[in-house]
Amino acid sequence: MGSSNKDPREEVLQAWYMDDSDEDQRLPHHKEPREFVSLDQLAELGVLSWKLDADNHETDPELKKICEERGYTYMDVCEVSPEKLPNYEEKIKSFFEEHLHTDEEIRFCAAGSGYFDLRDRNDAWIRVWVKKGGMIILPAGIYHRFTLDESNYIKALRFFVGEPVWTPYNRPHDHLPARQQYVKDFVEKDVANHAVDAAA
Numbered sequence: 001m002g003s004s005n006k007d008p009r010e011e012v013l014q015a016w017y018m019d020d021s022d023e024d025q026r027l028p029h030h031k032e033p034r035e036f037v038s039l040d041q042l043a044e045l046g047v048l049s050w051k052l053d054a055d056n057h058e059t060d061p062e063l064k065k066i067c068e069e070r071g072y073t074y075m076d077v078c079e080v081s082p083e084k085l086p087n088y089e090e091k092i093k094s095f096f097e098e099h100l101h102t103d104e105e106i107r108f109c110a111a112g113s114g115y116f117d118l119r120d121r122n123d124a125w126i127r128v129w130v131k132k133g134g135m136i137i138l139p140a141g142i143y144h145r146f147t148l149d150e151s152n153y154i155k156a157l158r159f160f161v162g163e164p165v166w167t168p169y170n171r172p173h174d175h176l177p178a179r180q181q182y183v184k185d186f187v188e189k190d191v192a193n194h195a196v197d198a199a200a
Contacts, residue, residue, distance in 0.1 A: 009039055009051045012109070012134035018117065018125040025096055025147045026115075029127060037126050045120060046139035046186045047128070054110045054133040057157065063108070066135075072106065072159040080114070081153040095146040099168035102178040103161065105144070108135040112154035118144040121187050130154075141182025143171055 015037035018029045039049055053060045066072070080095075082088045098119075107116070113131040118138065120126055129149065130136050138144055148154060158164070173179060 007039060009049050009134070012051050012131045013039060013049050013128065013136065015039070015042055015126055015128045018127045026150050026152070028129075028149075042126070042128065044186070045118065045126075046142060046182065047118065048137040050135040051133050052108065052135050054108075057108065057110060063135075067159060070104075070106075070137075071161045073162060074160040074164055076158050076164065077110070077155065078158055079153075079155045080148060081112075084153075092147065094168075097168070098143050098145050098171045100141055100143050100171070100173060100176070100179055100182075101138075101165075101168060102176060103140050103165055105138040106135075106159040108157040108159070109133065110155045110157055112148075113151055114146060114148050114154040114156075116144060116146055118142055139182055139186070141176070141178040141180070142186075 016028075017031050017035040017037065019031045021027075021029060023029070042049065050062070050066065052063050057063055067075075079085065080088075080091075085091055107130065109130045109132055111132055113129065116128045116130060116136060116138065117125050118128065119142065128136065169176060174183075
């Protein structure tokens with residue numbers, strides 16, 4: 001009976017708090033004991049997620065609906081692996097630099113898997129493992145980074161509103177309006193809610 005209540009997204013998306021180890025970034029980096037983060041907790045940080053049909057994404061009605069509702073008009077495909085990506089080692093290092101964007105980052109994993117690391121409200125790292133069929137949207141202004149896992153391969157569809165913009169702003173860029181808006185919408189709002197709860 002319990003299995004029927006399971007969120008199907010959990011088959012393709014998992015999240016946990018990271019340890020402080022400097023070992024290979026492609027390892028899982030679980031804390032001991034392991035500390036998982038629910039997809040609802042991610043949503044409270046502005047991170048949205050879906051499980052979609054990776055094998056039929058061209059005709060998936062749910063993906064089409066998401067794109068229409070959110071105004072995504074441009075899509076491209078990015079394959080990240082030592083064989084597919086020129087200057088692979090350099091690129092992987094740059095993806096793993098902590099940064100933010102002034103627009104949403106929308107990624108749909110069509111094959112393979114990878115890790116999106118993002119900061120929680122207390123600046124701790126949460127690692128989000130996105131596998132085939134998982135779609136994730138990181139809000140504008142959230143500090144994050146990306147790396148492959150030990151499989152060394154991901155094929156991701158990237159979506160944009162209008163012309164594609166990939167500009168990363170490496171931390172610190174707290175003065176950017178997108179960062180200030182993110183803090184107001186997701187960090188300060190939660191602090192205020194906790195203050196109300198405590199007073200109640």
